[in-house]
Structure formats: structure tokens, C-alpha cells
Amino acid sequence: MSEIRLFVTTTERRAAAVLDLLSTVFEDEDYAIATMEIDEKRDVWEASVYMMANEEEQVKARLADALAAEFSDLPIGREVLPDIDWIAKSLEGLAPVRAGRFVVHGSHDRDKVKTGEIAIEIDAGQAFGTGHHGTTAGCLEMLASATNARRYRNVLDLGTGSGVLAIAARKLLHVPVLATDIDPVATRVAADNARRNGVVAGLTFATAPGFHSTAFRTHGPFDLIIANILARPLMKMAPQLVAHLAPGGSVILSGILAEQRWKVLAAYNGQNLKHVRTIWRNGWVTICLTK
Numbered sequence: 673m674s675e676i677r678l679f680v681t682t683t684e685r686r687a688a689a690v691l692d693l694l695s696t697v698f699e700d701e702d703y704a705i706a707t708m709e710i711d712e713k714r715d716v717w718e719a720s721v722y723m724m725a726n727e728e729e730q731v732k733a734r735l736a737d738a739l740a741a742e743f744s745d746l747p748i749g750r751e752v753l754p755d756i757d758w759i760a761k762s763l764e765g766l767a768p769v770r771a772g773r774f775v776v777h778g779s780h781d782r783d784k785v786k787t788g789e790i791a792i793e794i795d796a797g798q799a800f801g802t803g804h805h806g807t808t809a810g811c812l813e814m815l816a817s818a819t820n821a822r823r824y825r826n827v828l829d830l831g832t833g834s835g836v837l838a839i840a841a842r843k844l845l846h847v848p849v850l851a852t853d854i855d856p857v858a859t860r861v862a863a864d865n866a867r868r869n870g871v872v873a874g875l876t877f878a879t880a881p882g883f884h885s886t887a888f889r890t891h892g893p894f895d896l897i898i899a900n901i902l903a904r905p906l907m908k909m910a911p912q913l914v915a916h917l918a919p920g921g922s923v924i925l926s927g928i929l930a931e932q933r934w935k936v937l938a939a940y941n942g943q944n945l946k947h948v949r950t951i952w953r954n955g956w957v958t959i960c961l962t963k
């Protein structure tokens with residue numbers, strides 16, 4: 673049976689409001705809801721709900737009811753999604769990912785690395801970060817571009833997961849990197865991955881929730897802090913994160929849904945950081961700011 677997407681087309685701000693509405697209407701039900709950017713320059717966004725074809729009628733009626741009060745000007749669009757070969761799709765997911773000068777690949781794809789690329793070998797495992805997620809790829813791309821513009825002397829990777837960003841930073845910059853995670857399994861996996869990638873020296877791993885460890889004082893302040901966590905903890909941590917950033921330093925933040933971007937920017941602008949660049953990937957944003 674085919675899958676259907678019902679959607680409305682509007683601005684970023686109104687799409688975020690429609691998403692809130694959809695999450696209330698379809699709360700606790702198994703329908704995926706999402707917003708996605710269609711045209712950055714013209715501020716065109718879509719807010720969507722996905723369902724199987726036999727559920728379309730009732731979902732559409734409820735959607736129309738929900739939109740009636742505030743969004744009656746938005747016509748409901750419809751798309752029939754192509755049937756997907758999930759086995760082929762999952763294998764495709766393991767293909768190497770390229771972002772900036774980096775290529776992240778599994779051990780089965782060592783021969784796919786091209787001359788001039790910085791290769792990071794990560795097999796899918798117990799920690800987040802094979803490079804396939806829009807947030808990881810966004811951080812890698814931002815890291816490559818941020819380091820074109822200036823030199824950094826040390827780096828913090830907060831929420832290191834598989835260690836992919838710490839390994840990328842070490843391979844690119846050859847400077848000391850502190851990598852931390854709240855999850856001890858992640859720090860162990862990240863250390864293993866660092867060994868496999870031949871970058872043990874210069875990389876320190878620590879298990880710590882947020883900034884609760886003496887490691888930050890010992891190794892900081894940092895010229896570059898990369899944190900791919902989630903919008904809410906990133907906003908909460910803004911004062912501490914900025915306190916550990918050296919004057920003139922840069923921050924790369926990800927784990928932020930496109931509609932949460934302005935809130936995160938406000939939290940960091942409030943700490944006197946200036947926005948440099950945003951990268952959009954698959955509904956997620958990666959933001960770079962400087963002190």
C-alpha cells in the first residue's frame with residue numbers, strides 16, 4: 673500500500689506553528705509529522721503529515737478541522753510517495769558520506785576514499801555518528817569551512833558519540849582535542865574509533881554531563897567548540913559553553929531542527945556571540961557563531 677503525504681506550504685514561522693498544531697492533533701498516534709524548507713531565499717516551507725493510503729480520508733478531515741481556525745488560507749497539498757525498497761535503502765545508508773573535505777565510511781568502503789580527502793572510518797555501532805545524519809554531516813561541512821578562515825589551537829567536541837567530529841578535527845587541524853559525552857559507552861566507542869583512525873595522540877576522552885568535569889578547566893578555554901546535542905540542552909548550556917570559549921573563538925552547534933534555529937540563535941546572541949553561517953541539511957540546521 674502506498675504512503676501519502678498531506679502538506680501545507682507557507683513561511684518558516686507559520687510552518688513551525690502548523691507543526692505545533694499537528695503534534696497536538698496527532699499526539700500519541702503513529703503519524704510522522706515534519707517541516708521542511710523548500711526555498712531558503714523566498715522563505716517557503718512545508719509542514720507535512722504522513723500516513724498510509726487507507727488512513728488518508730480521516731487524517732485529511734482532522735487536518736482540515738485543525739487548520740480551520742488560524743490557517744484556513746492554506747490549501748492542503750497531497751503527494752503519493754513512491755514505494756521504497758527498504759533493503760536497498762538501508763545498504764545505501766551505509767555508503768560513504770562526503771561533507772567538505774571529509775569522507776566518513778565503514779571499514780567495507782576503505783577503497784572508496786579519493787586522493788585529497790580526509791577519511792574517517794566509523795562502523796555503525798553503539799554510539800551516534802556514522803556521518804549519515806544531517807547534523808553530523810552539517811558539523812563536518814561547517815568544520816571544514818570554519819577552518820579555512822582561521823587557525824585554531826585547541827578544540828572541544830561536546831557530545832562526541834562515535835567520536836566522528838573529534839577525529840575529523842584532529843585529522844584536519846593537528847591540535848589537541850577534548851571529546852566528552854554523558855554516556856560512558858559513547859566515550860569508550862569514540863576512543864576505540866580514534867585508535868582505528870590512528871589519532872590517539874592529541875585526543876582526550878572524558879565522560880561528563882554537560883560541563884561537569886575538571887577536564888574542561890584543565891584543557892580549556894577552547895578556540896573551537898563543536899556541540900551536536902539538541903536545541904534545548906544547547907540553549908540551557910549557553911552561558912557555560914561561552915564561558916569555556918576563548919576570546920575570538922568559534923562555536924559550531926547542531927542537533928537543532930530548522931524551526932528551533934531562531935531560539936538557539938537568541939540564546940547565544942544573548943551571550944554576545946555573533947552569527948557567522950547556518951547550514952541546512954534534511955530539516956536540521958548547523959550554526960556557526962563567534963565570540
Ligand SMILES: C[S@@+](CC[C@H](N)C(=O)[O-])C[C@H]1O[C@@H](n2cnc3c(N)ncnc32)[C@H](O)[C@@H]1O
Pocket residue numbers: 799800801802803807808811830831832833834835836837852853854855858880881882883900901905927
Ligand atoms: C546527536 S549525538 C552527536 C554525536 C556526534 N558528535 C555526531 O555529530 O555525530 C549527541 C551525543 O551527545 C551526547 N549528549 C547528550 N546530552 C549530553 C550532555 N548533556 N552532555 C554531554 N553529552 C551529551 C549523547 O550521549 C550523544 O552521544
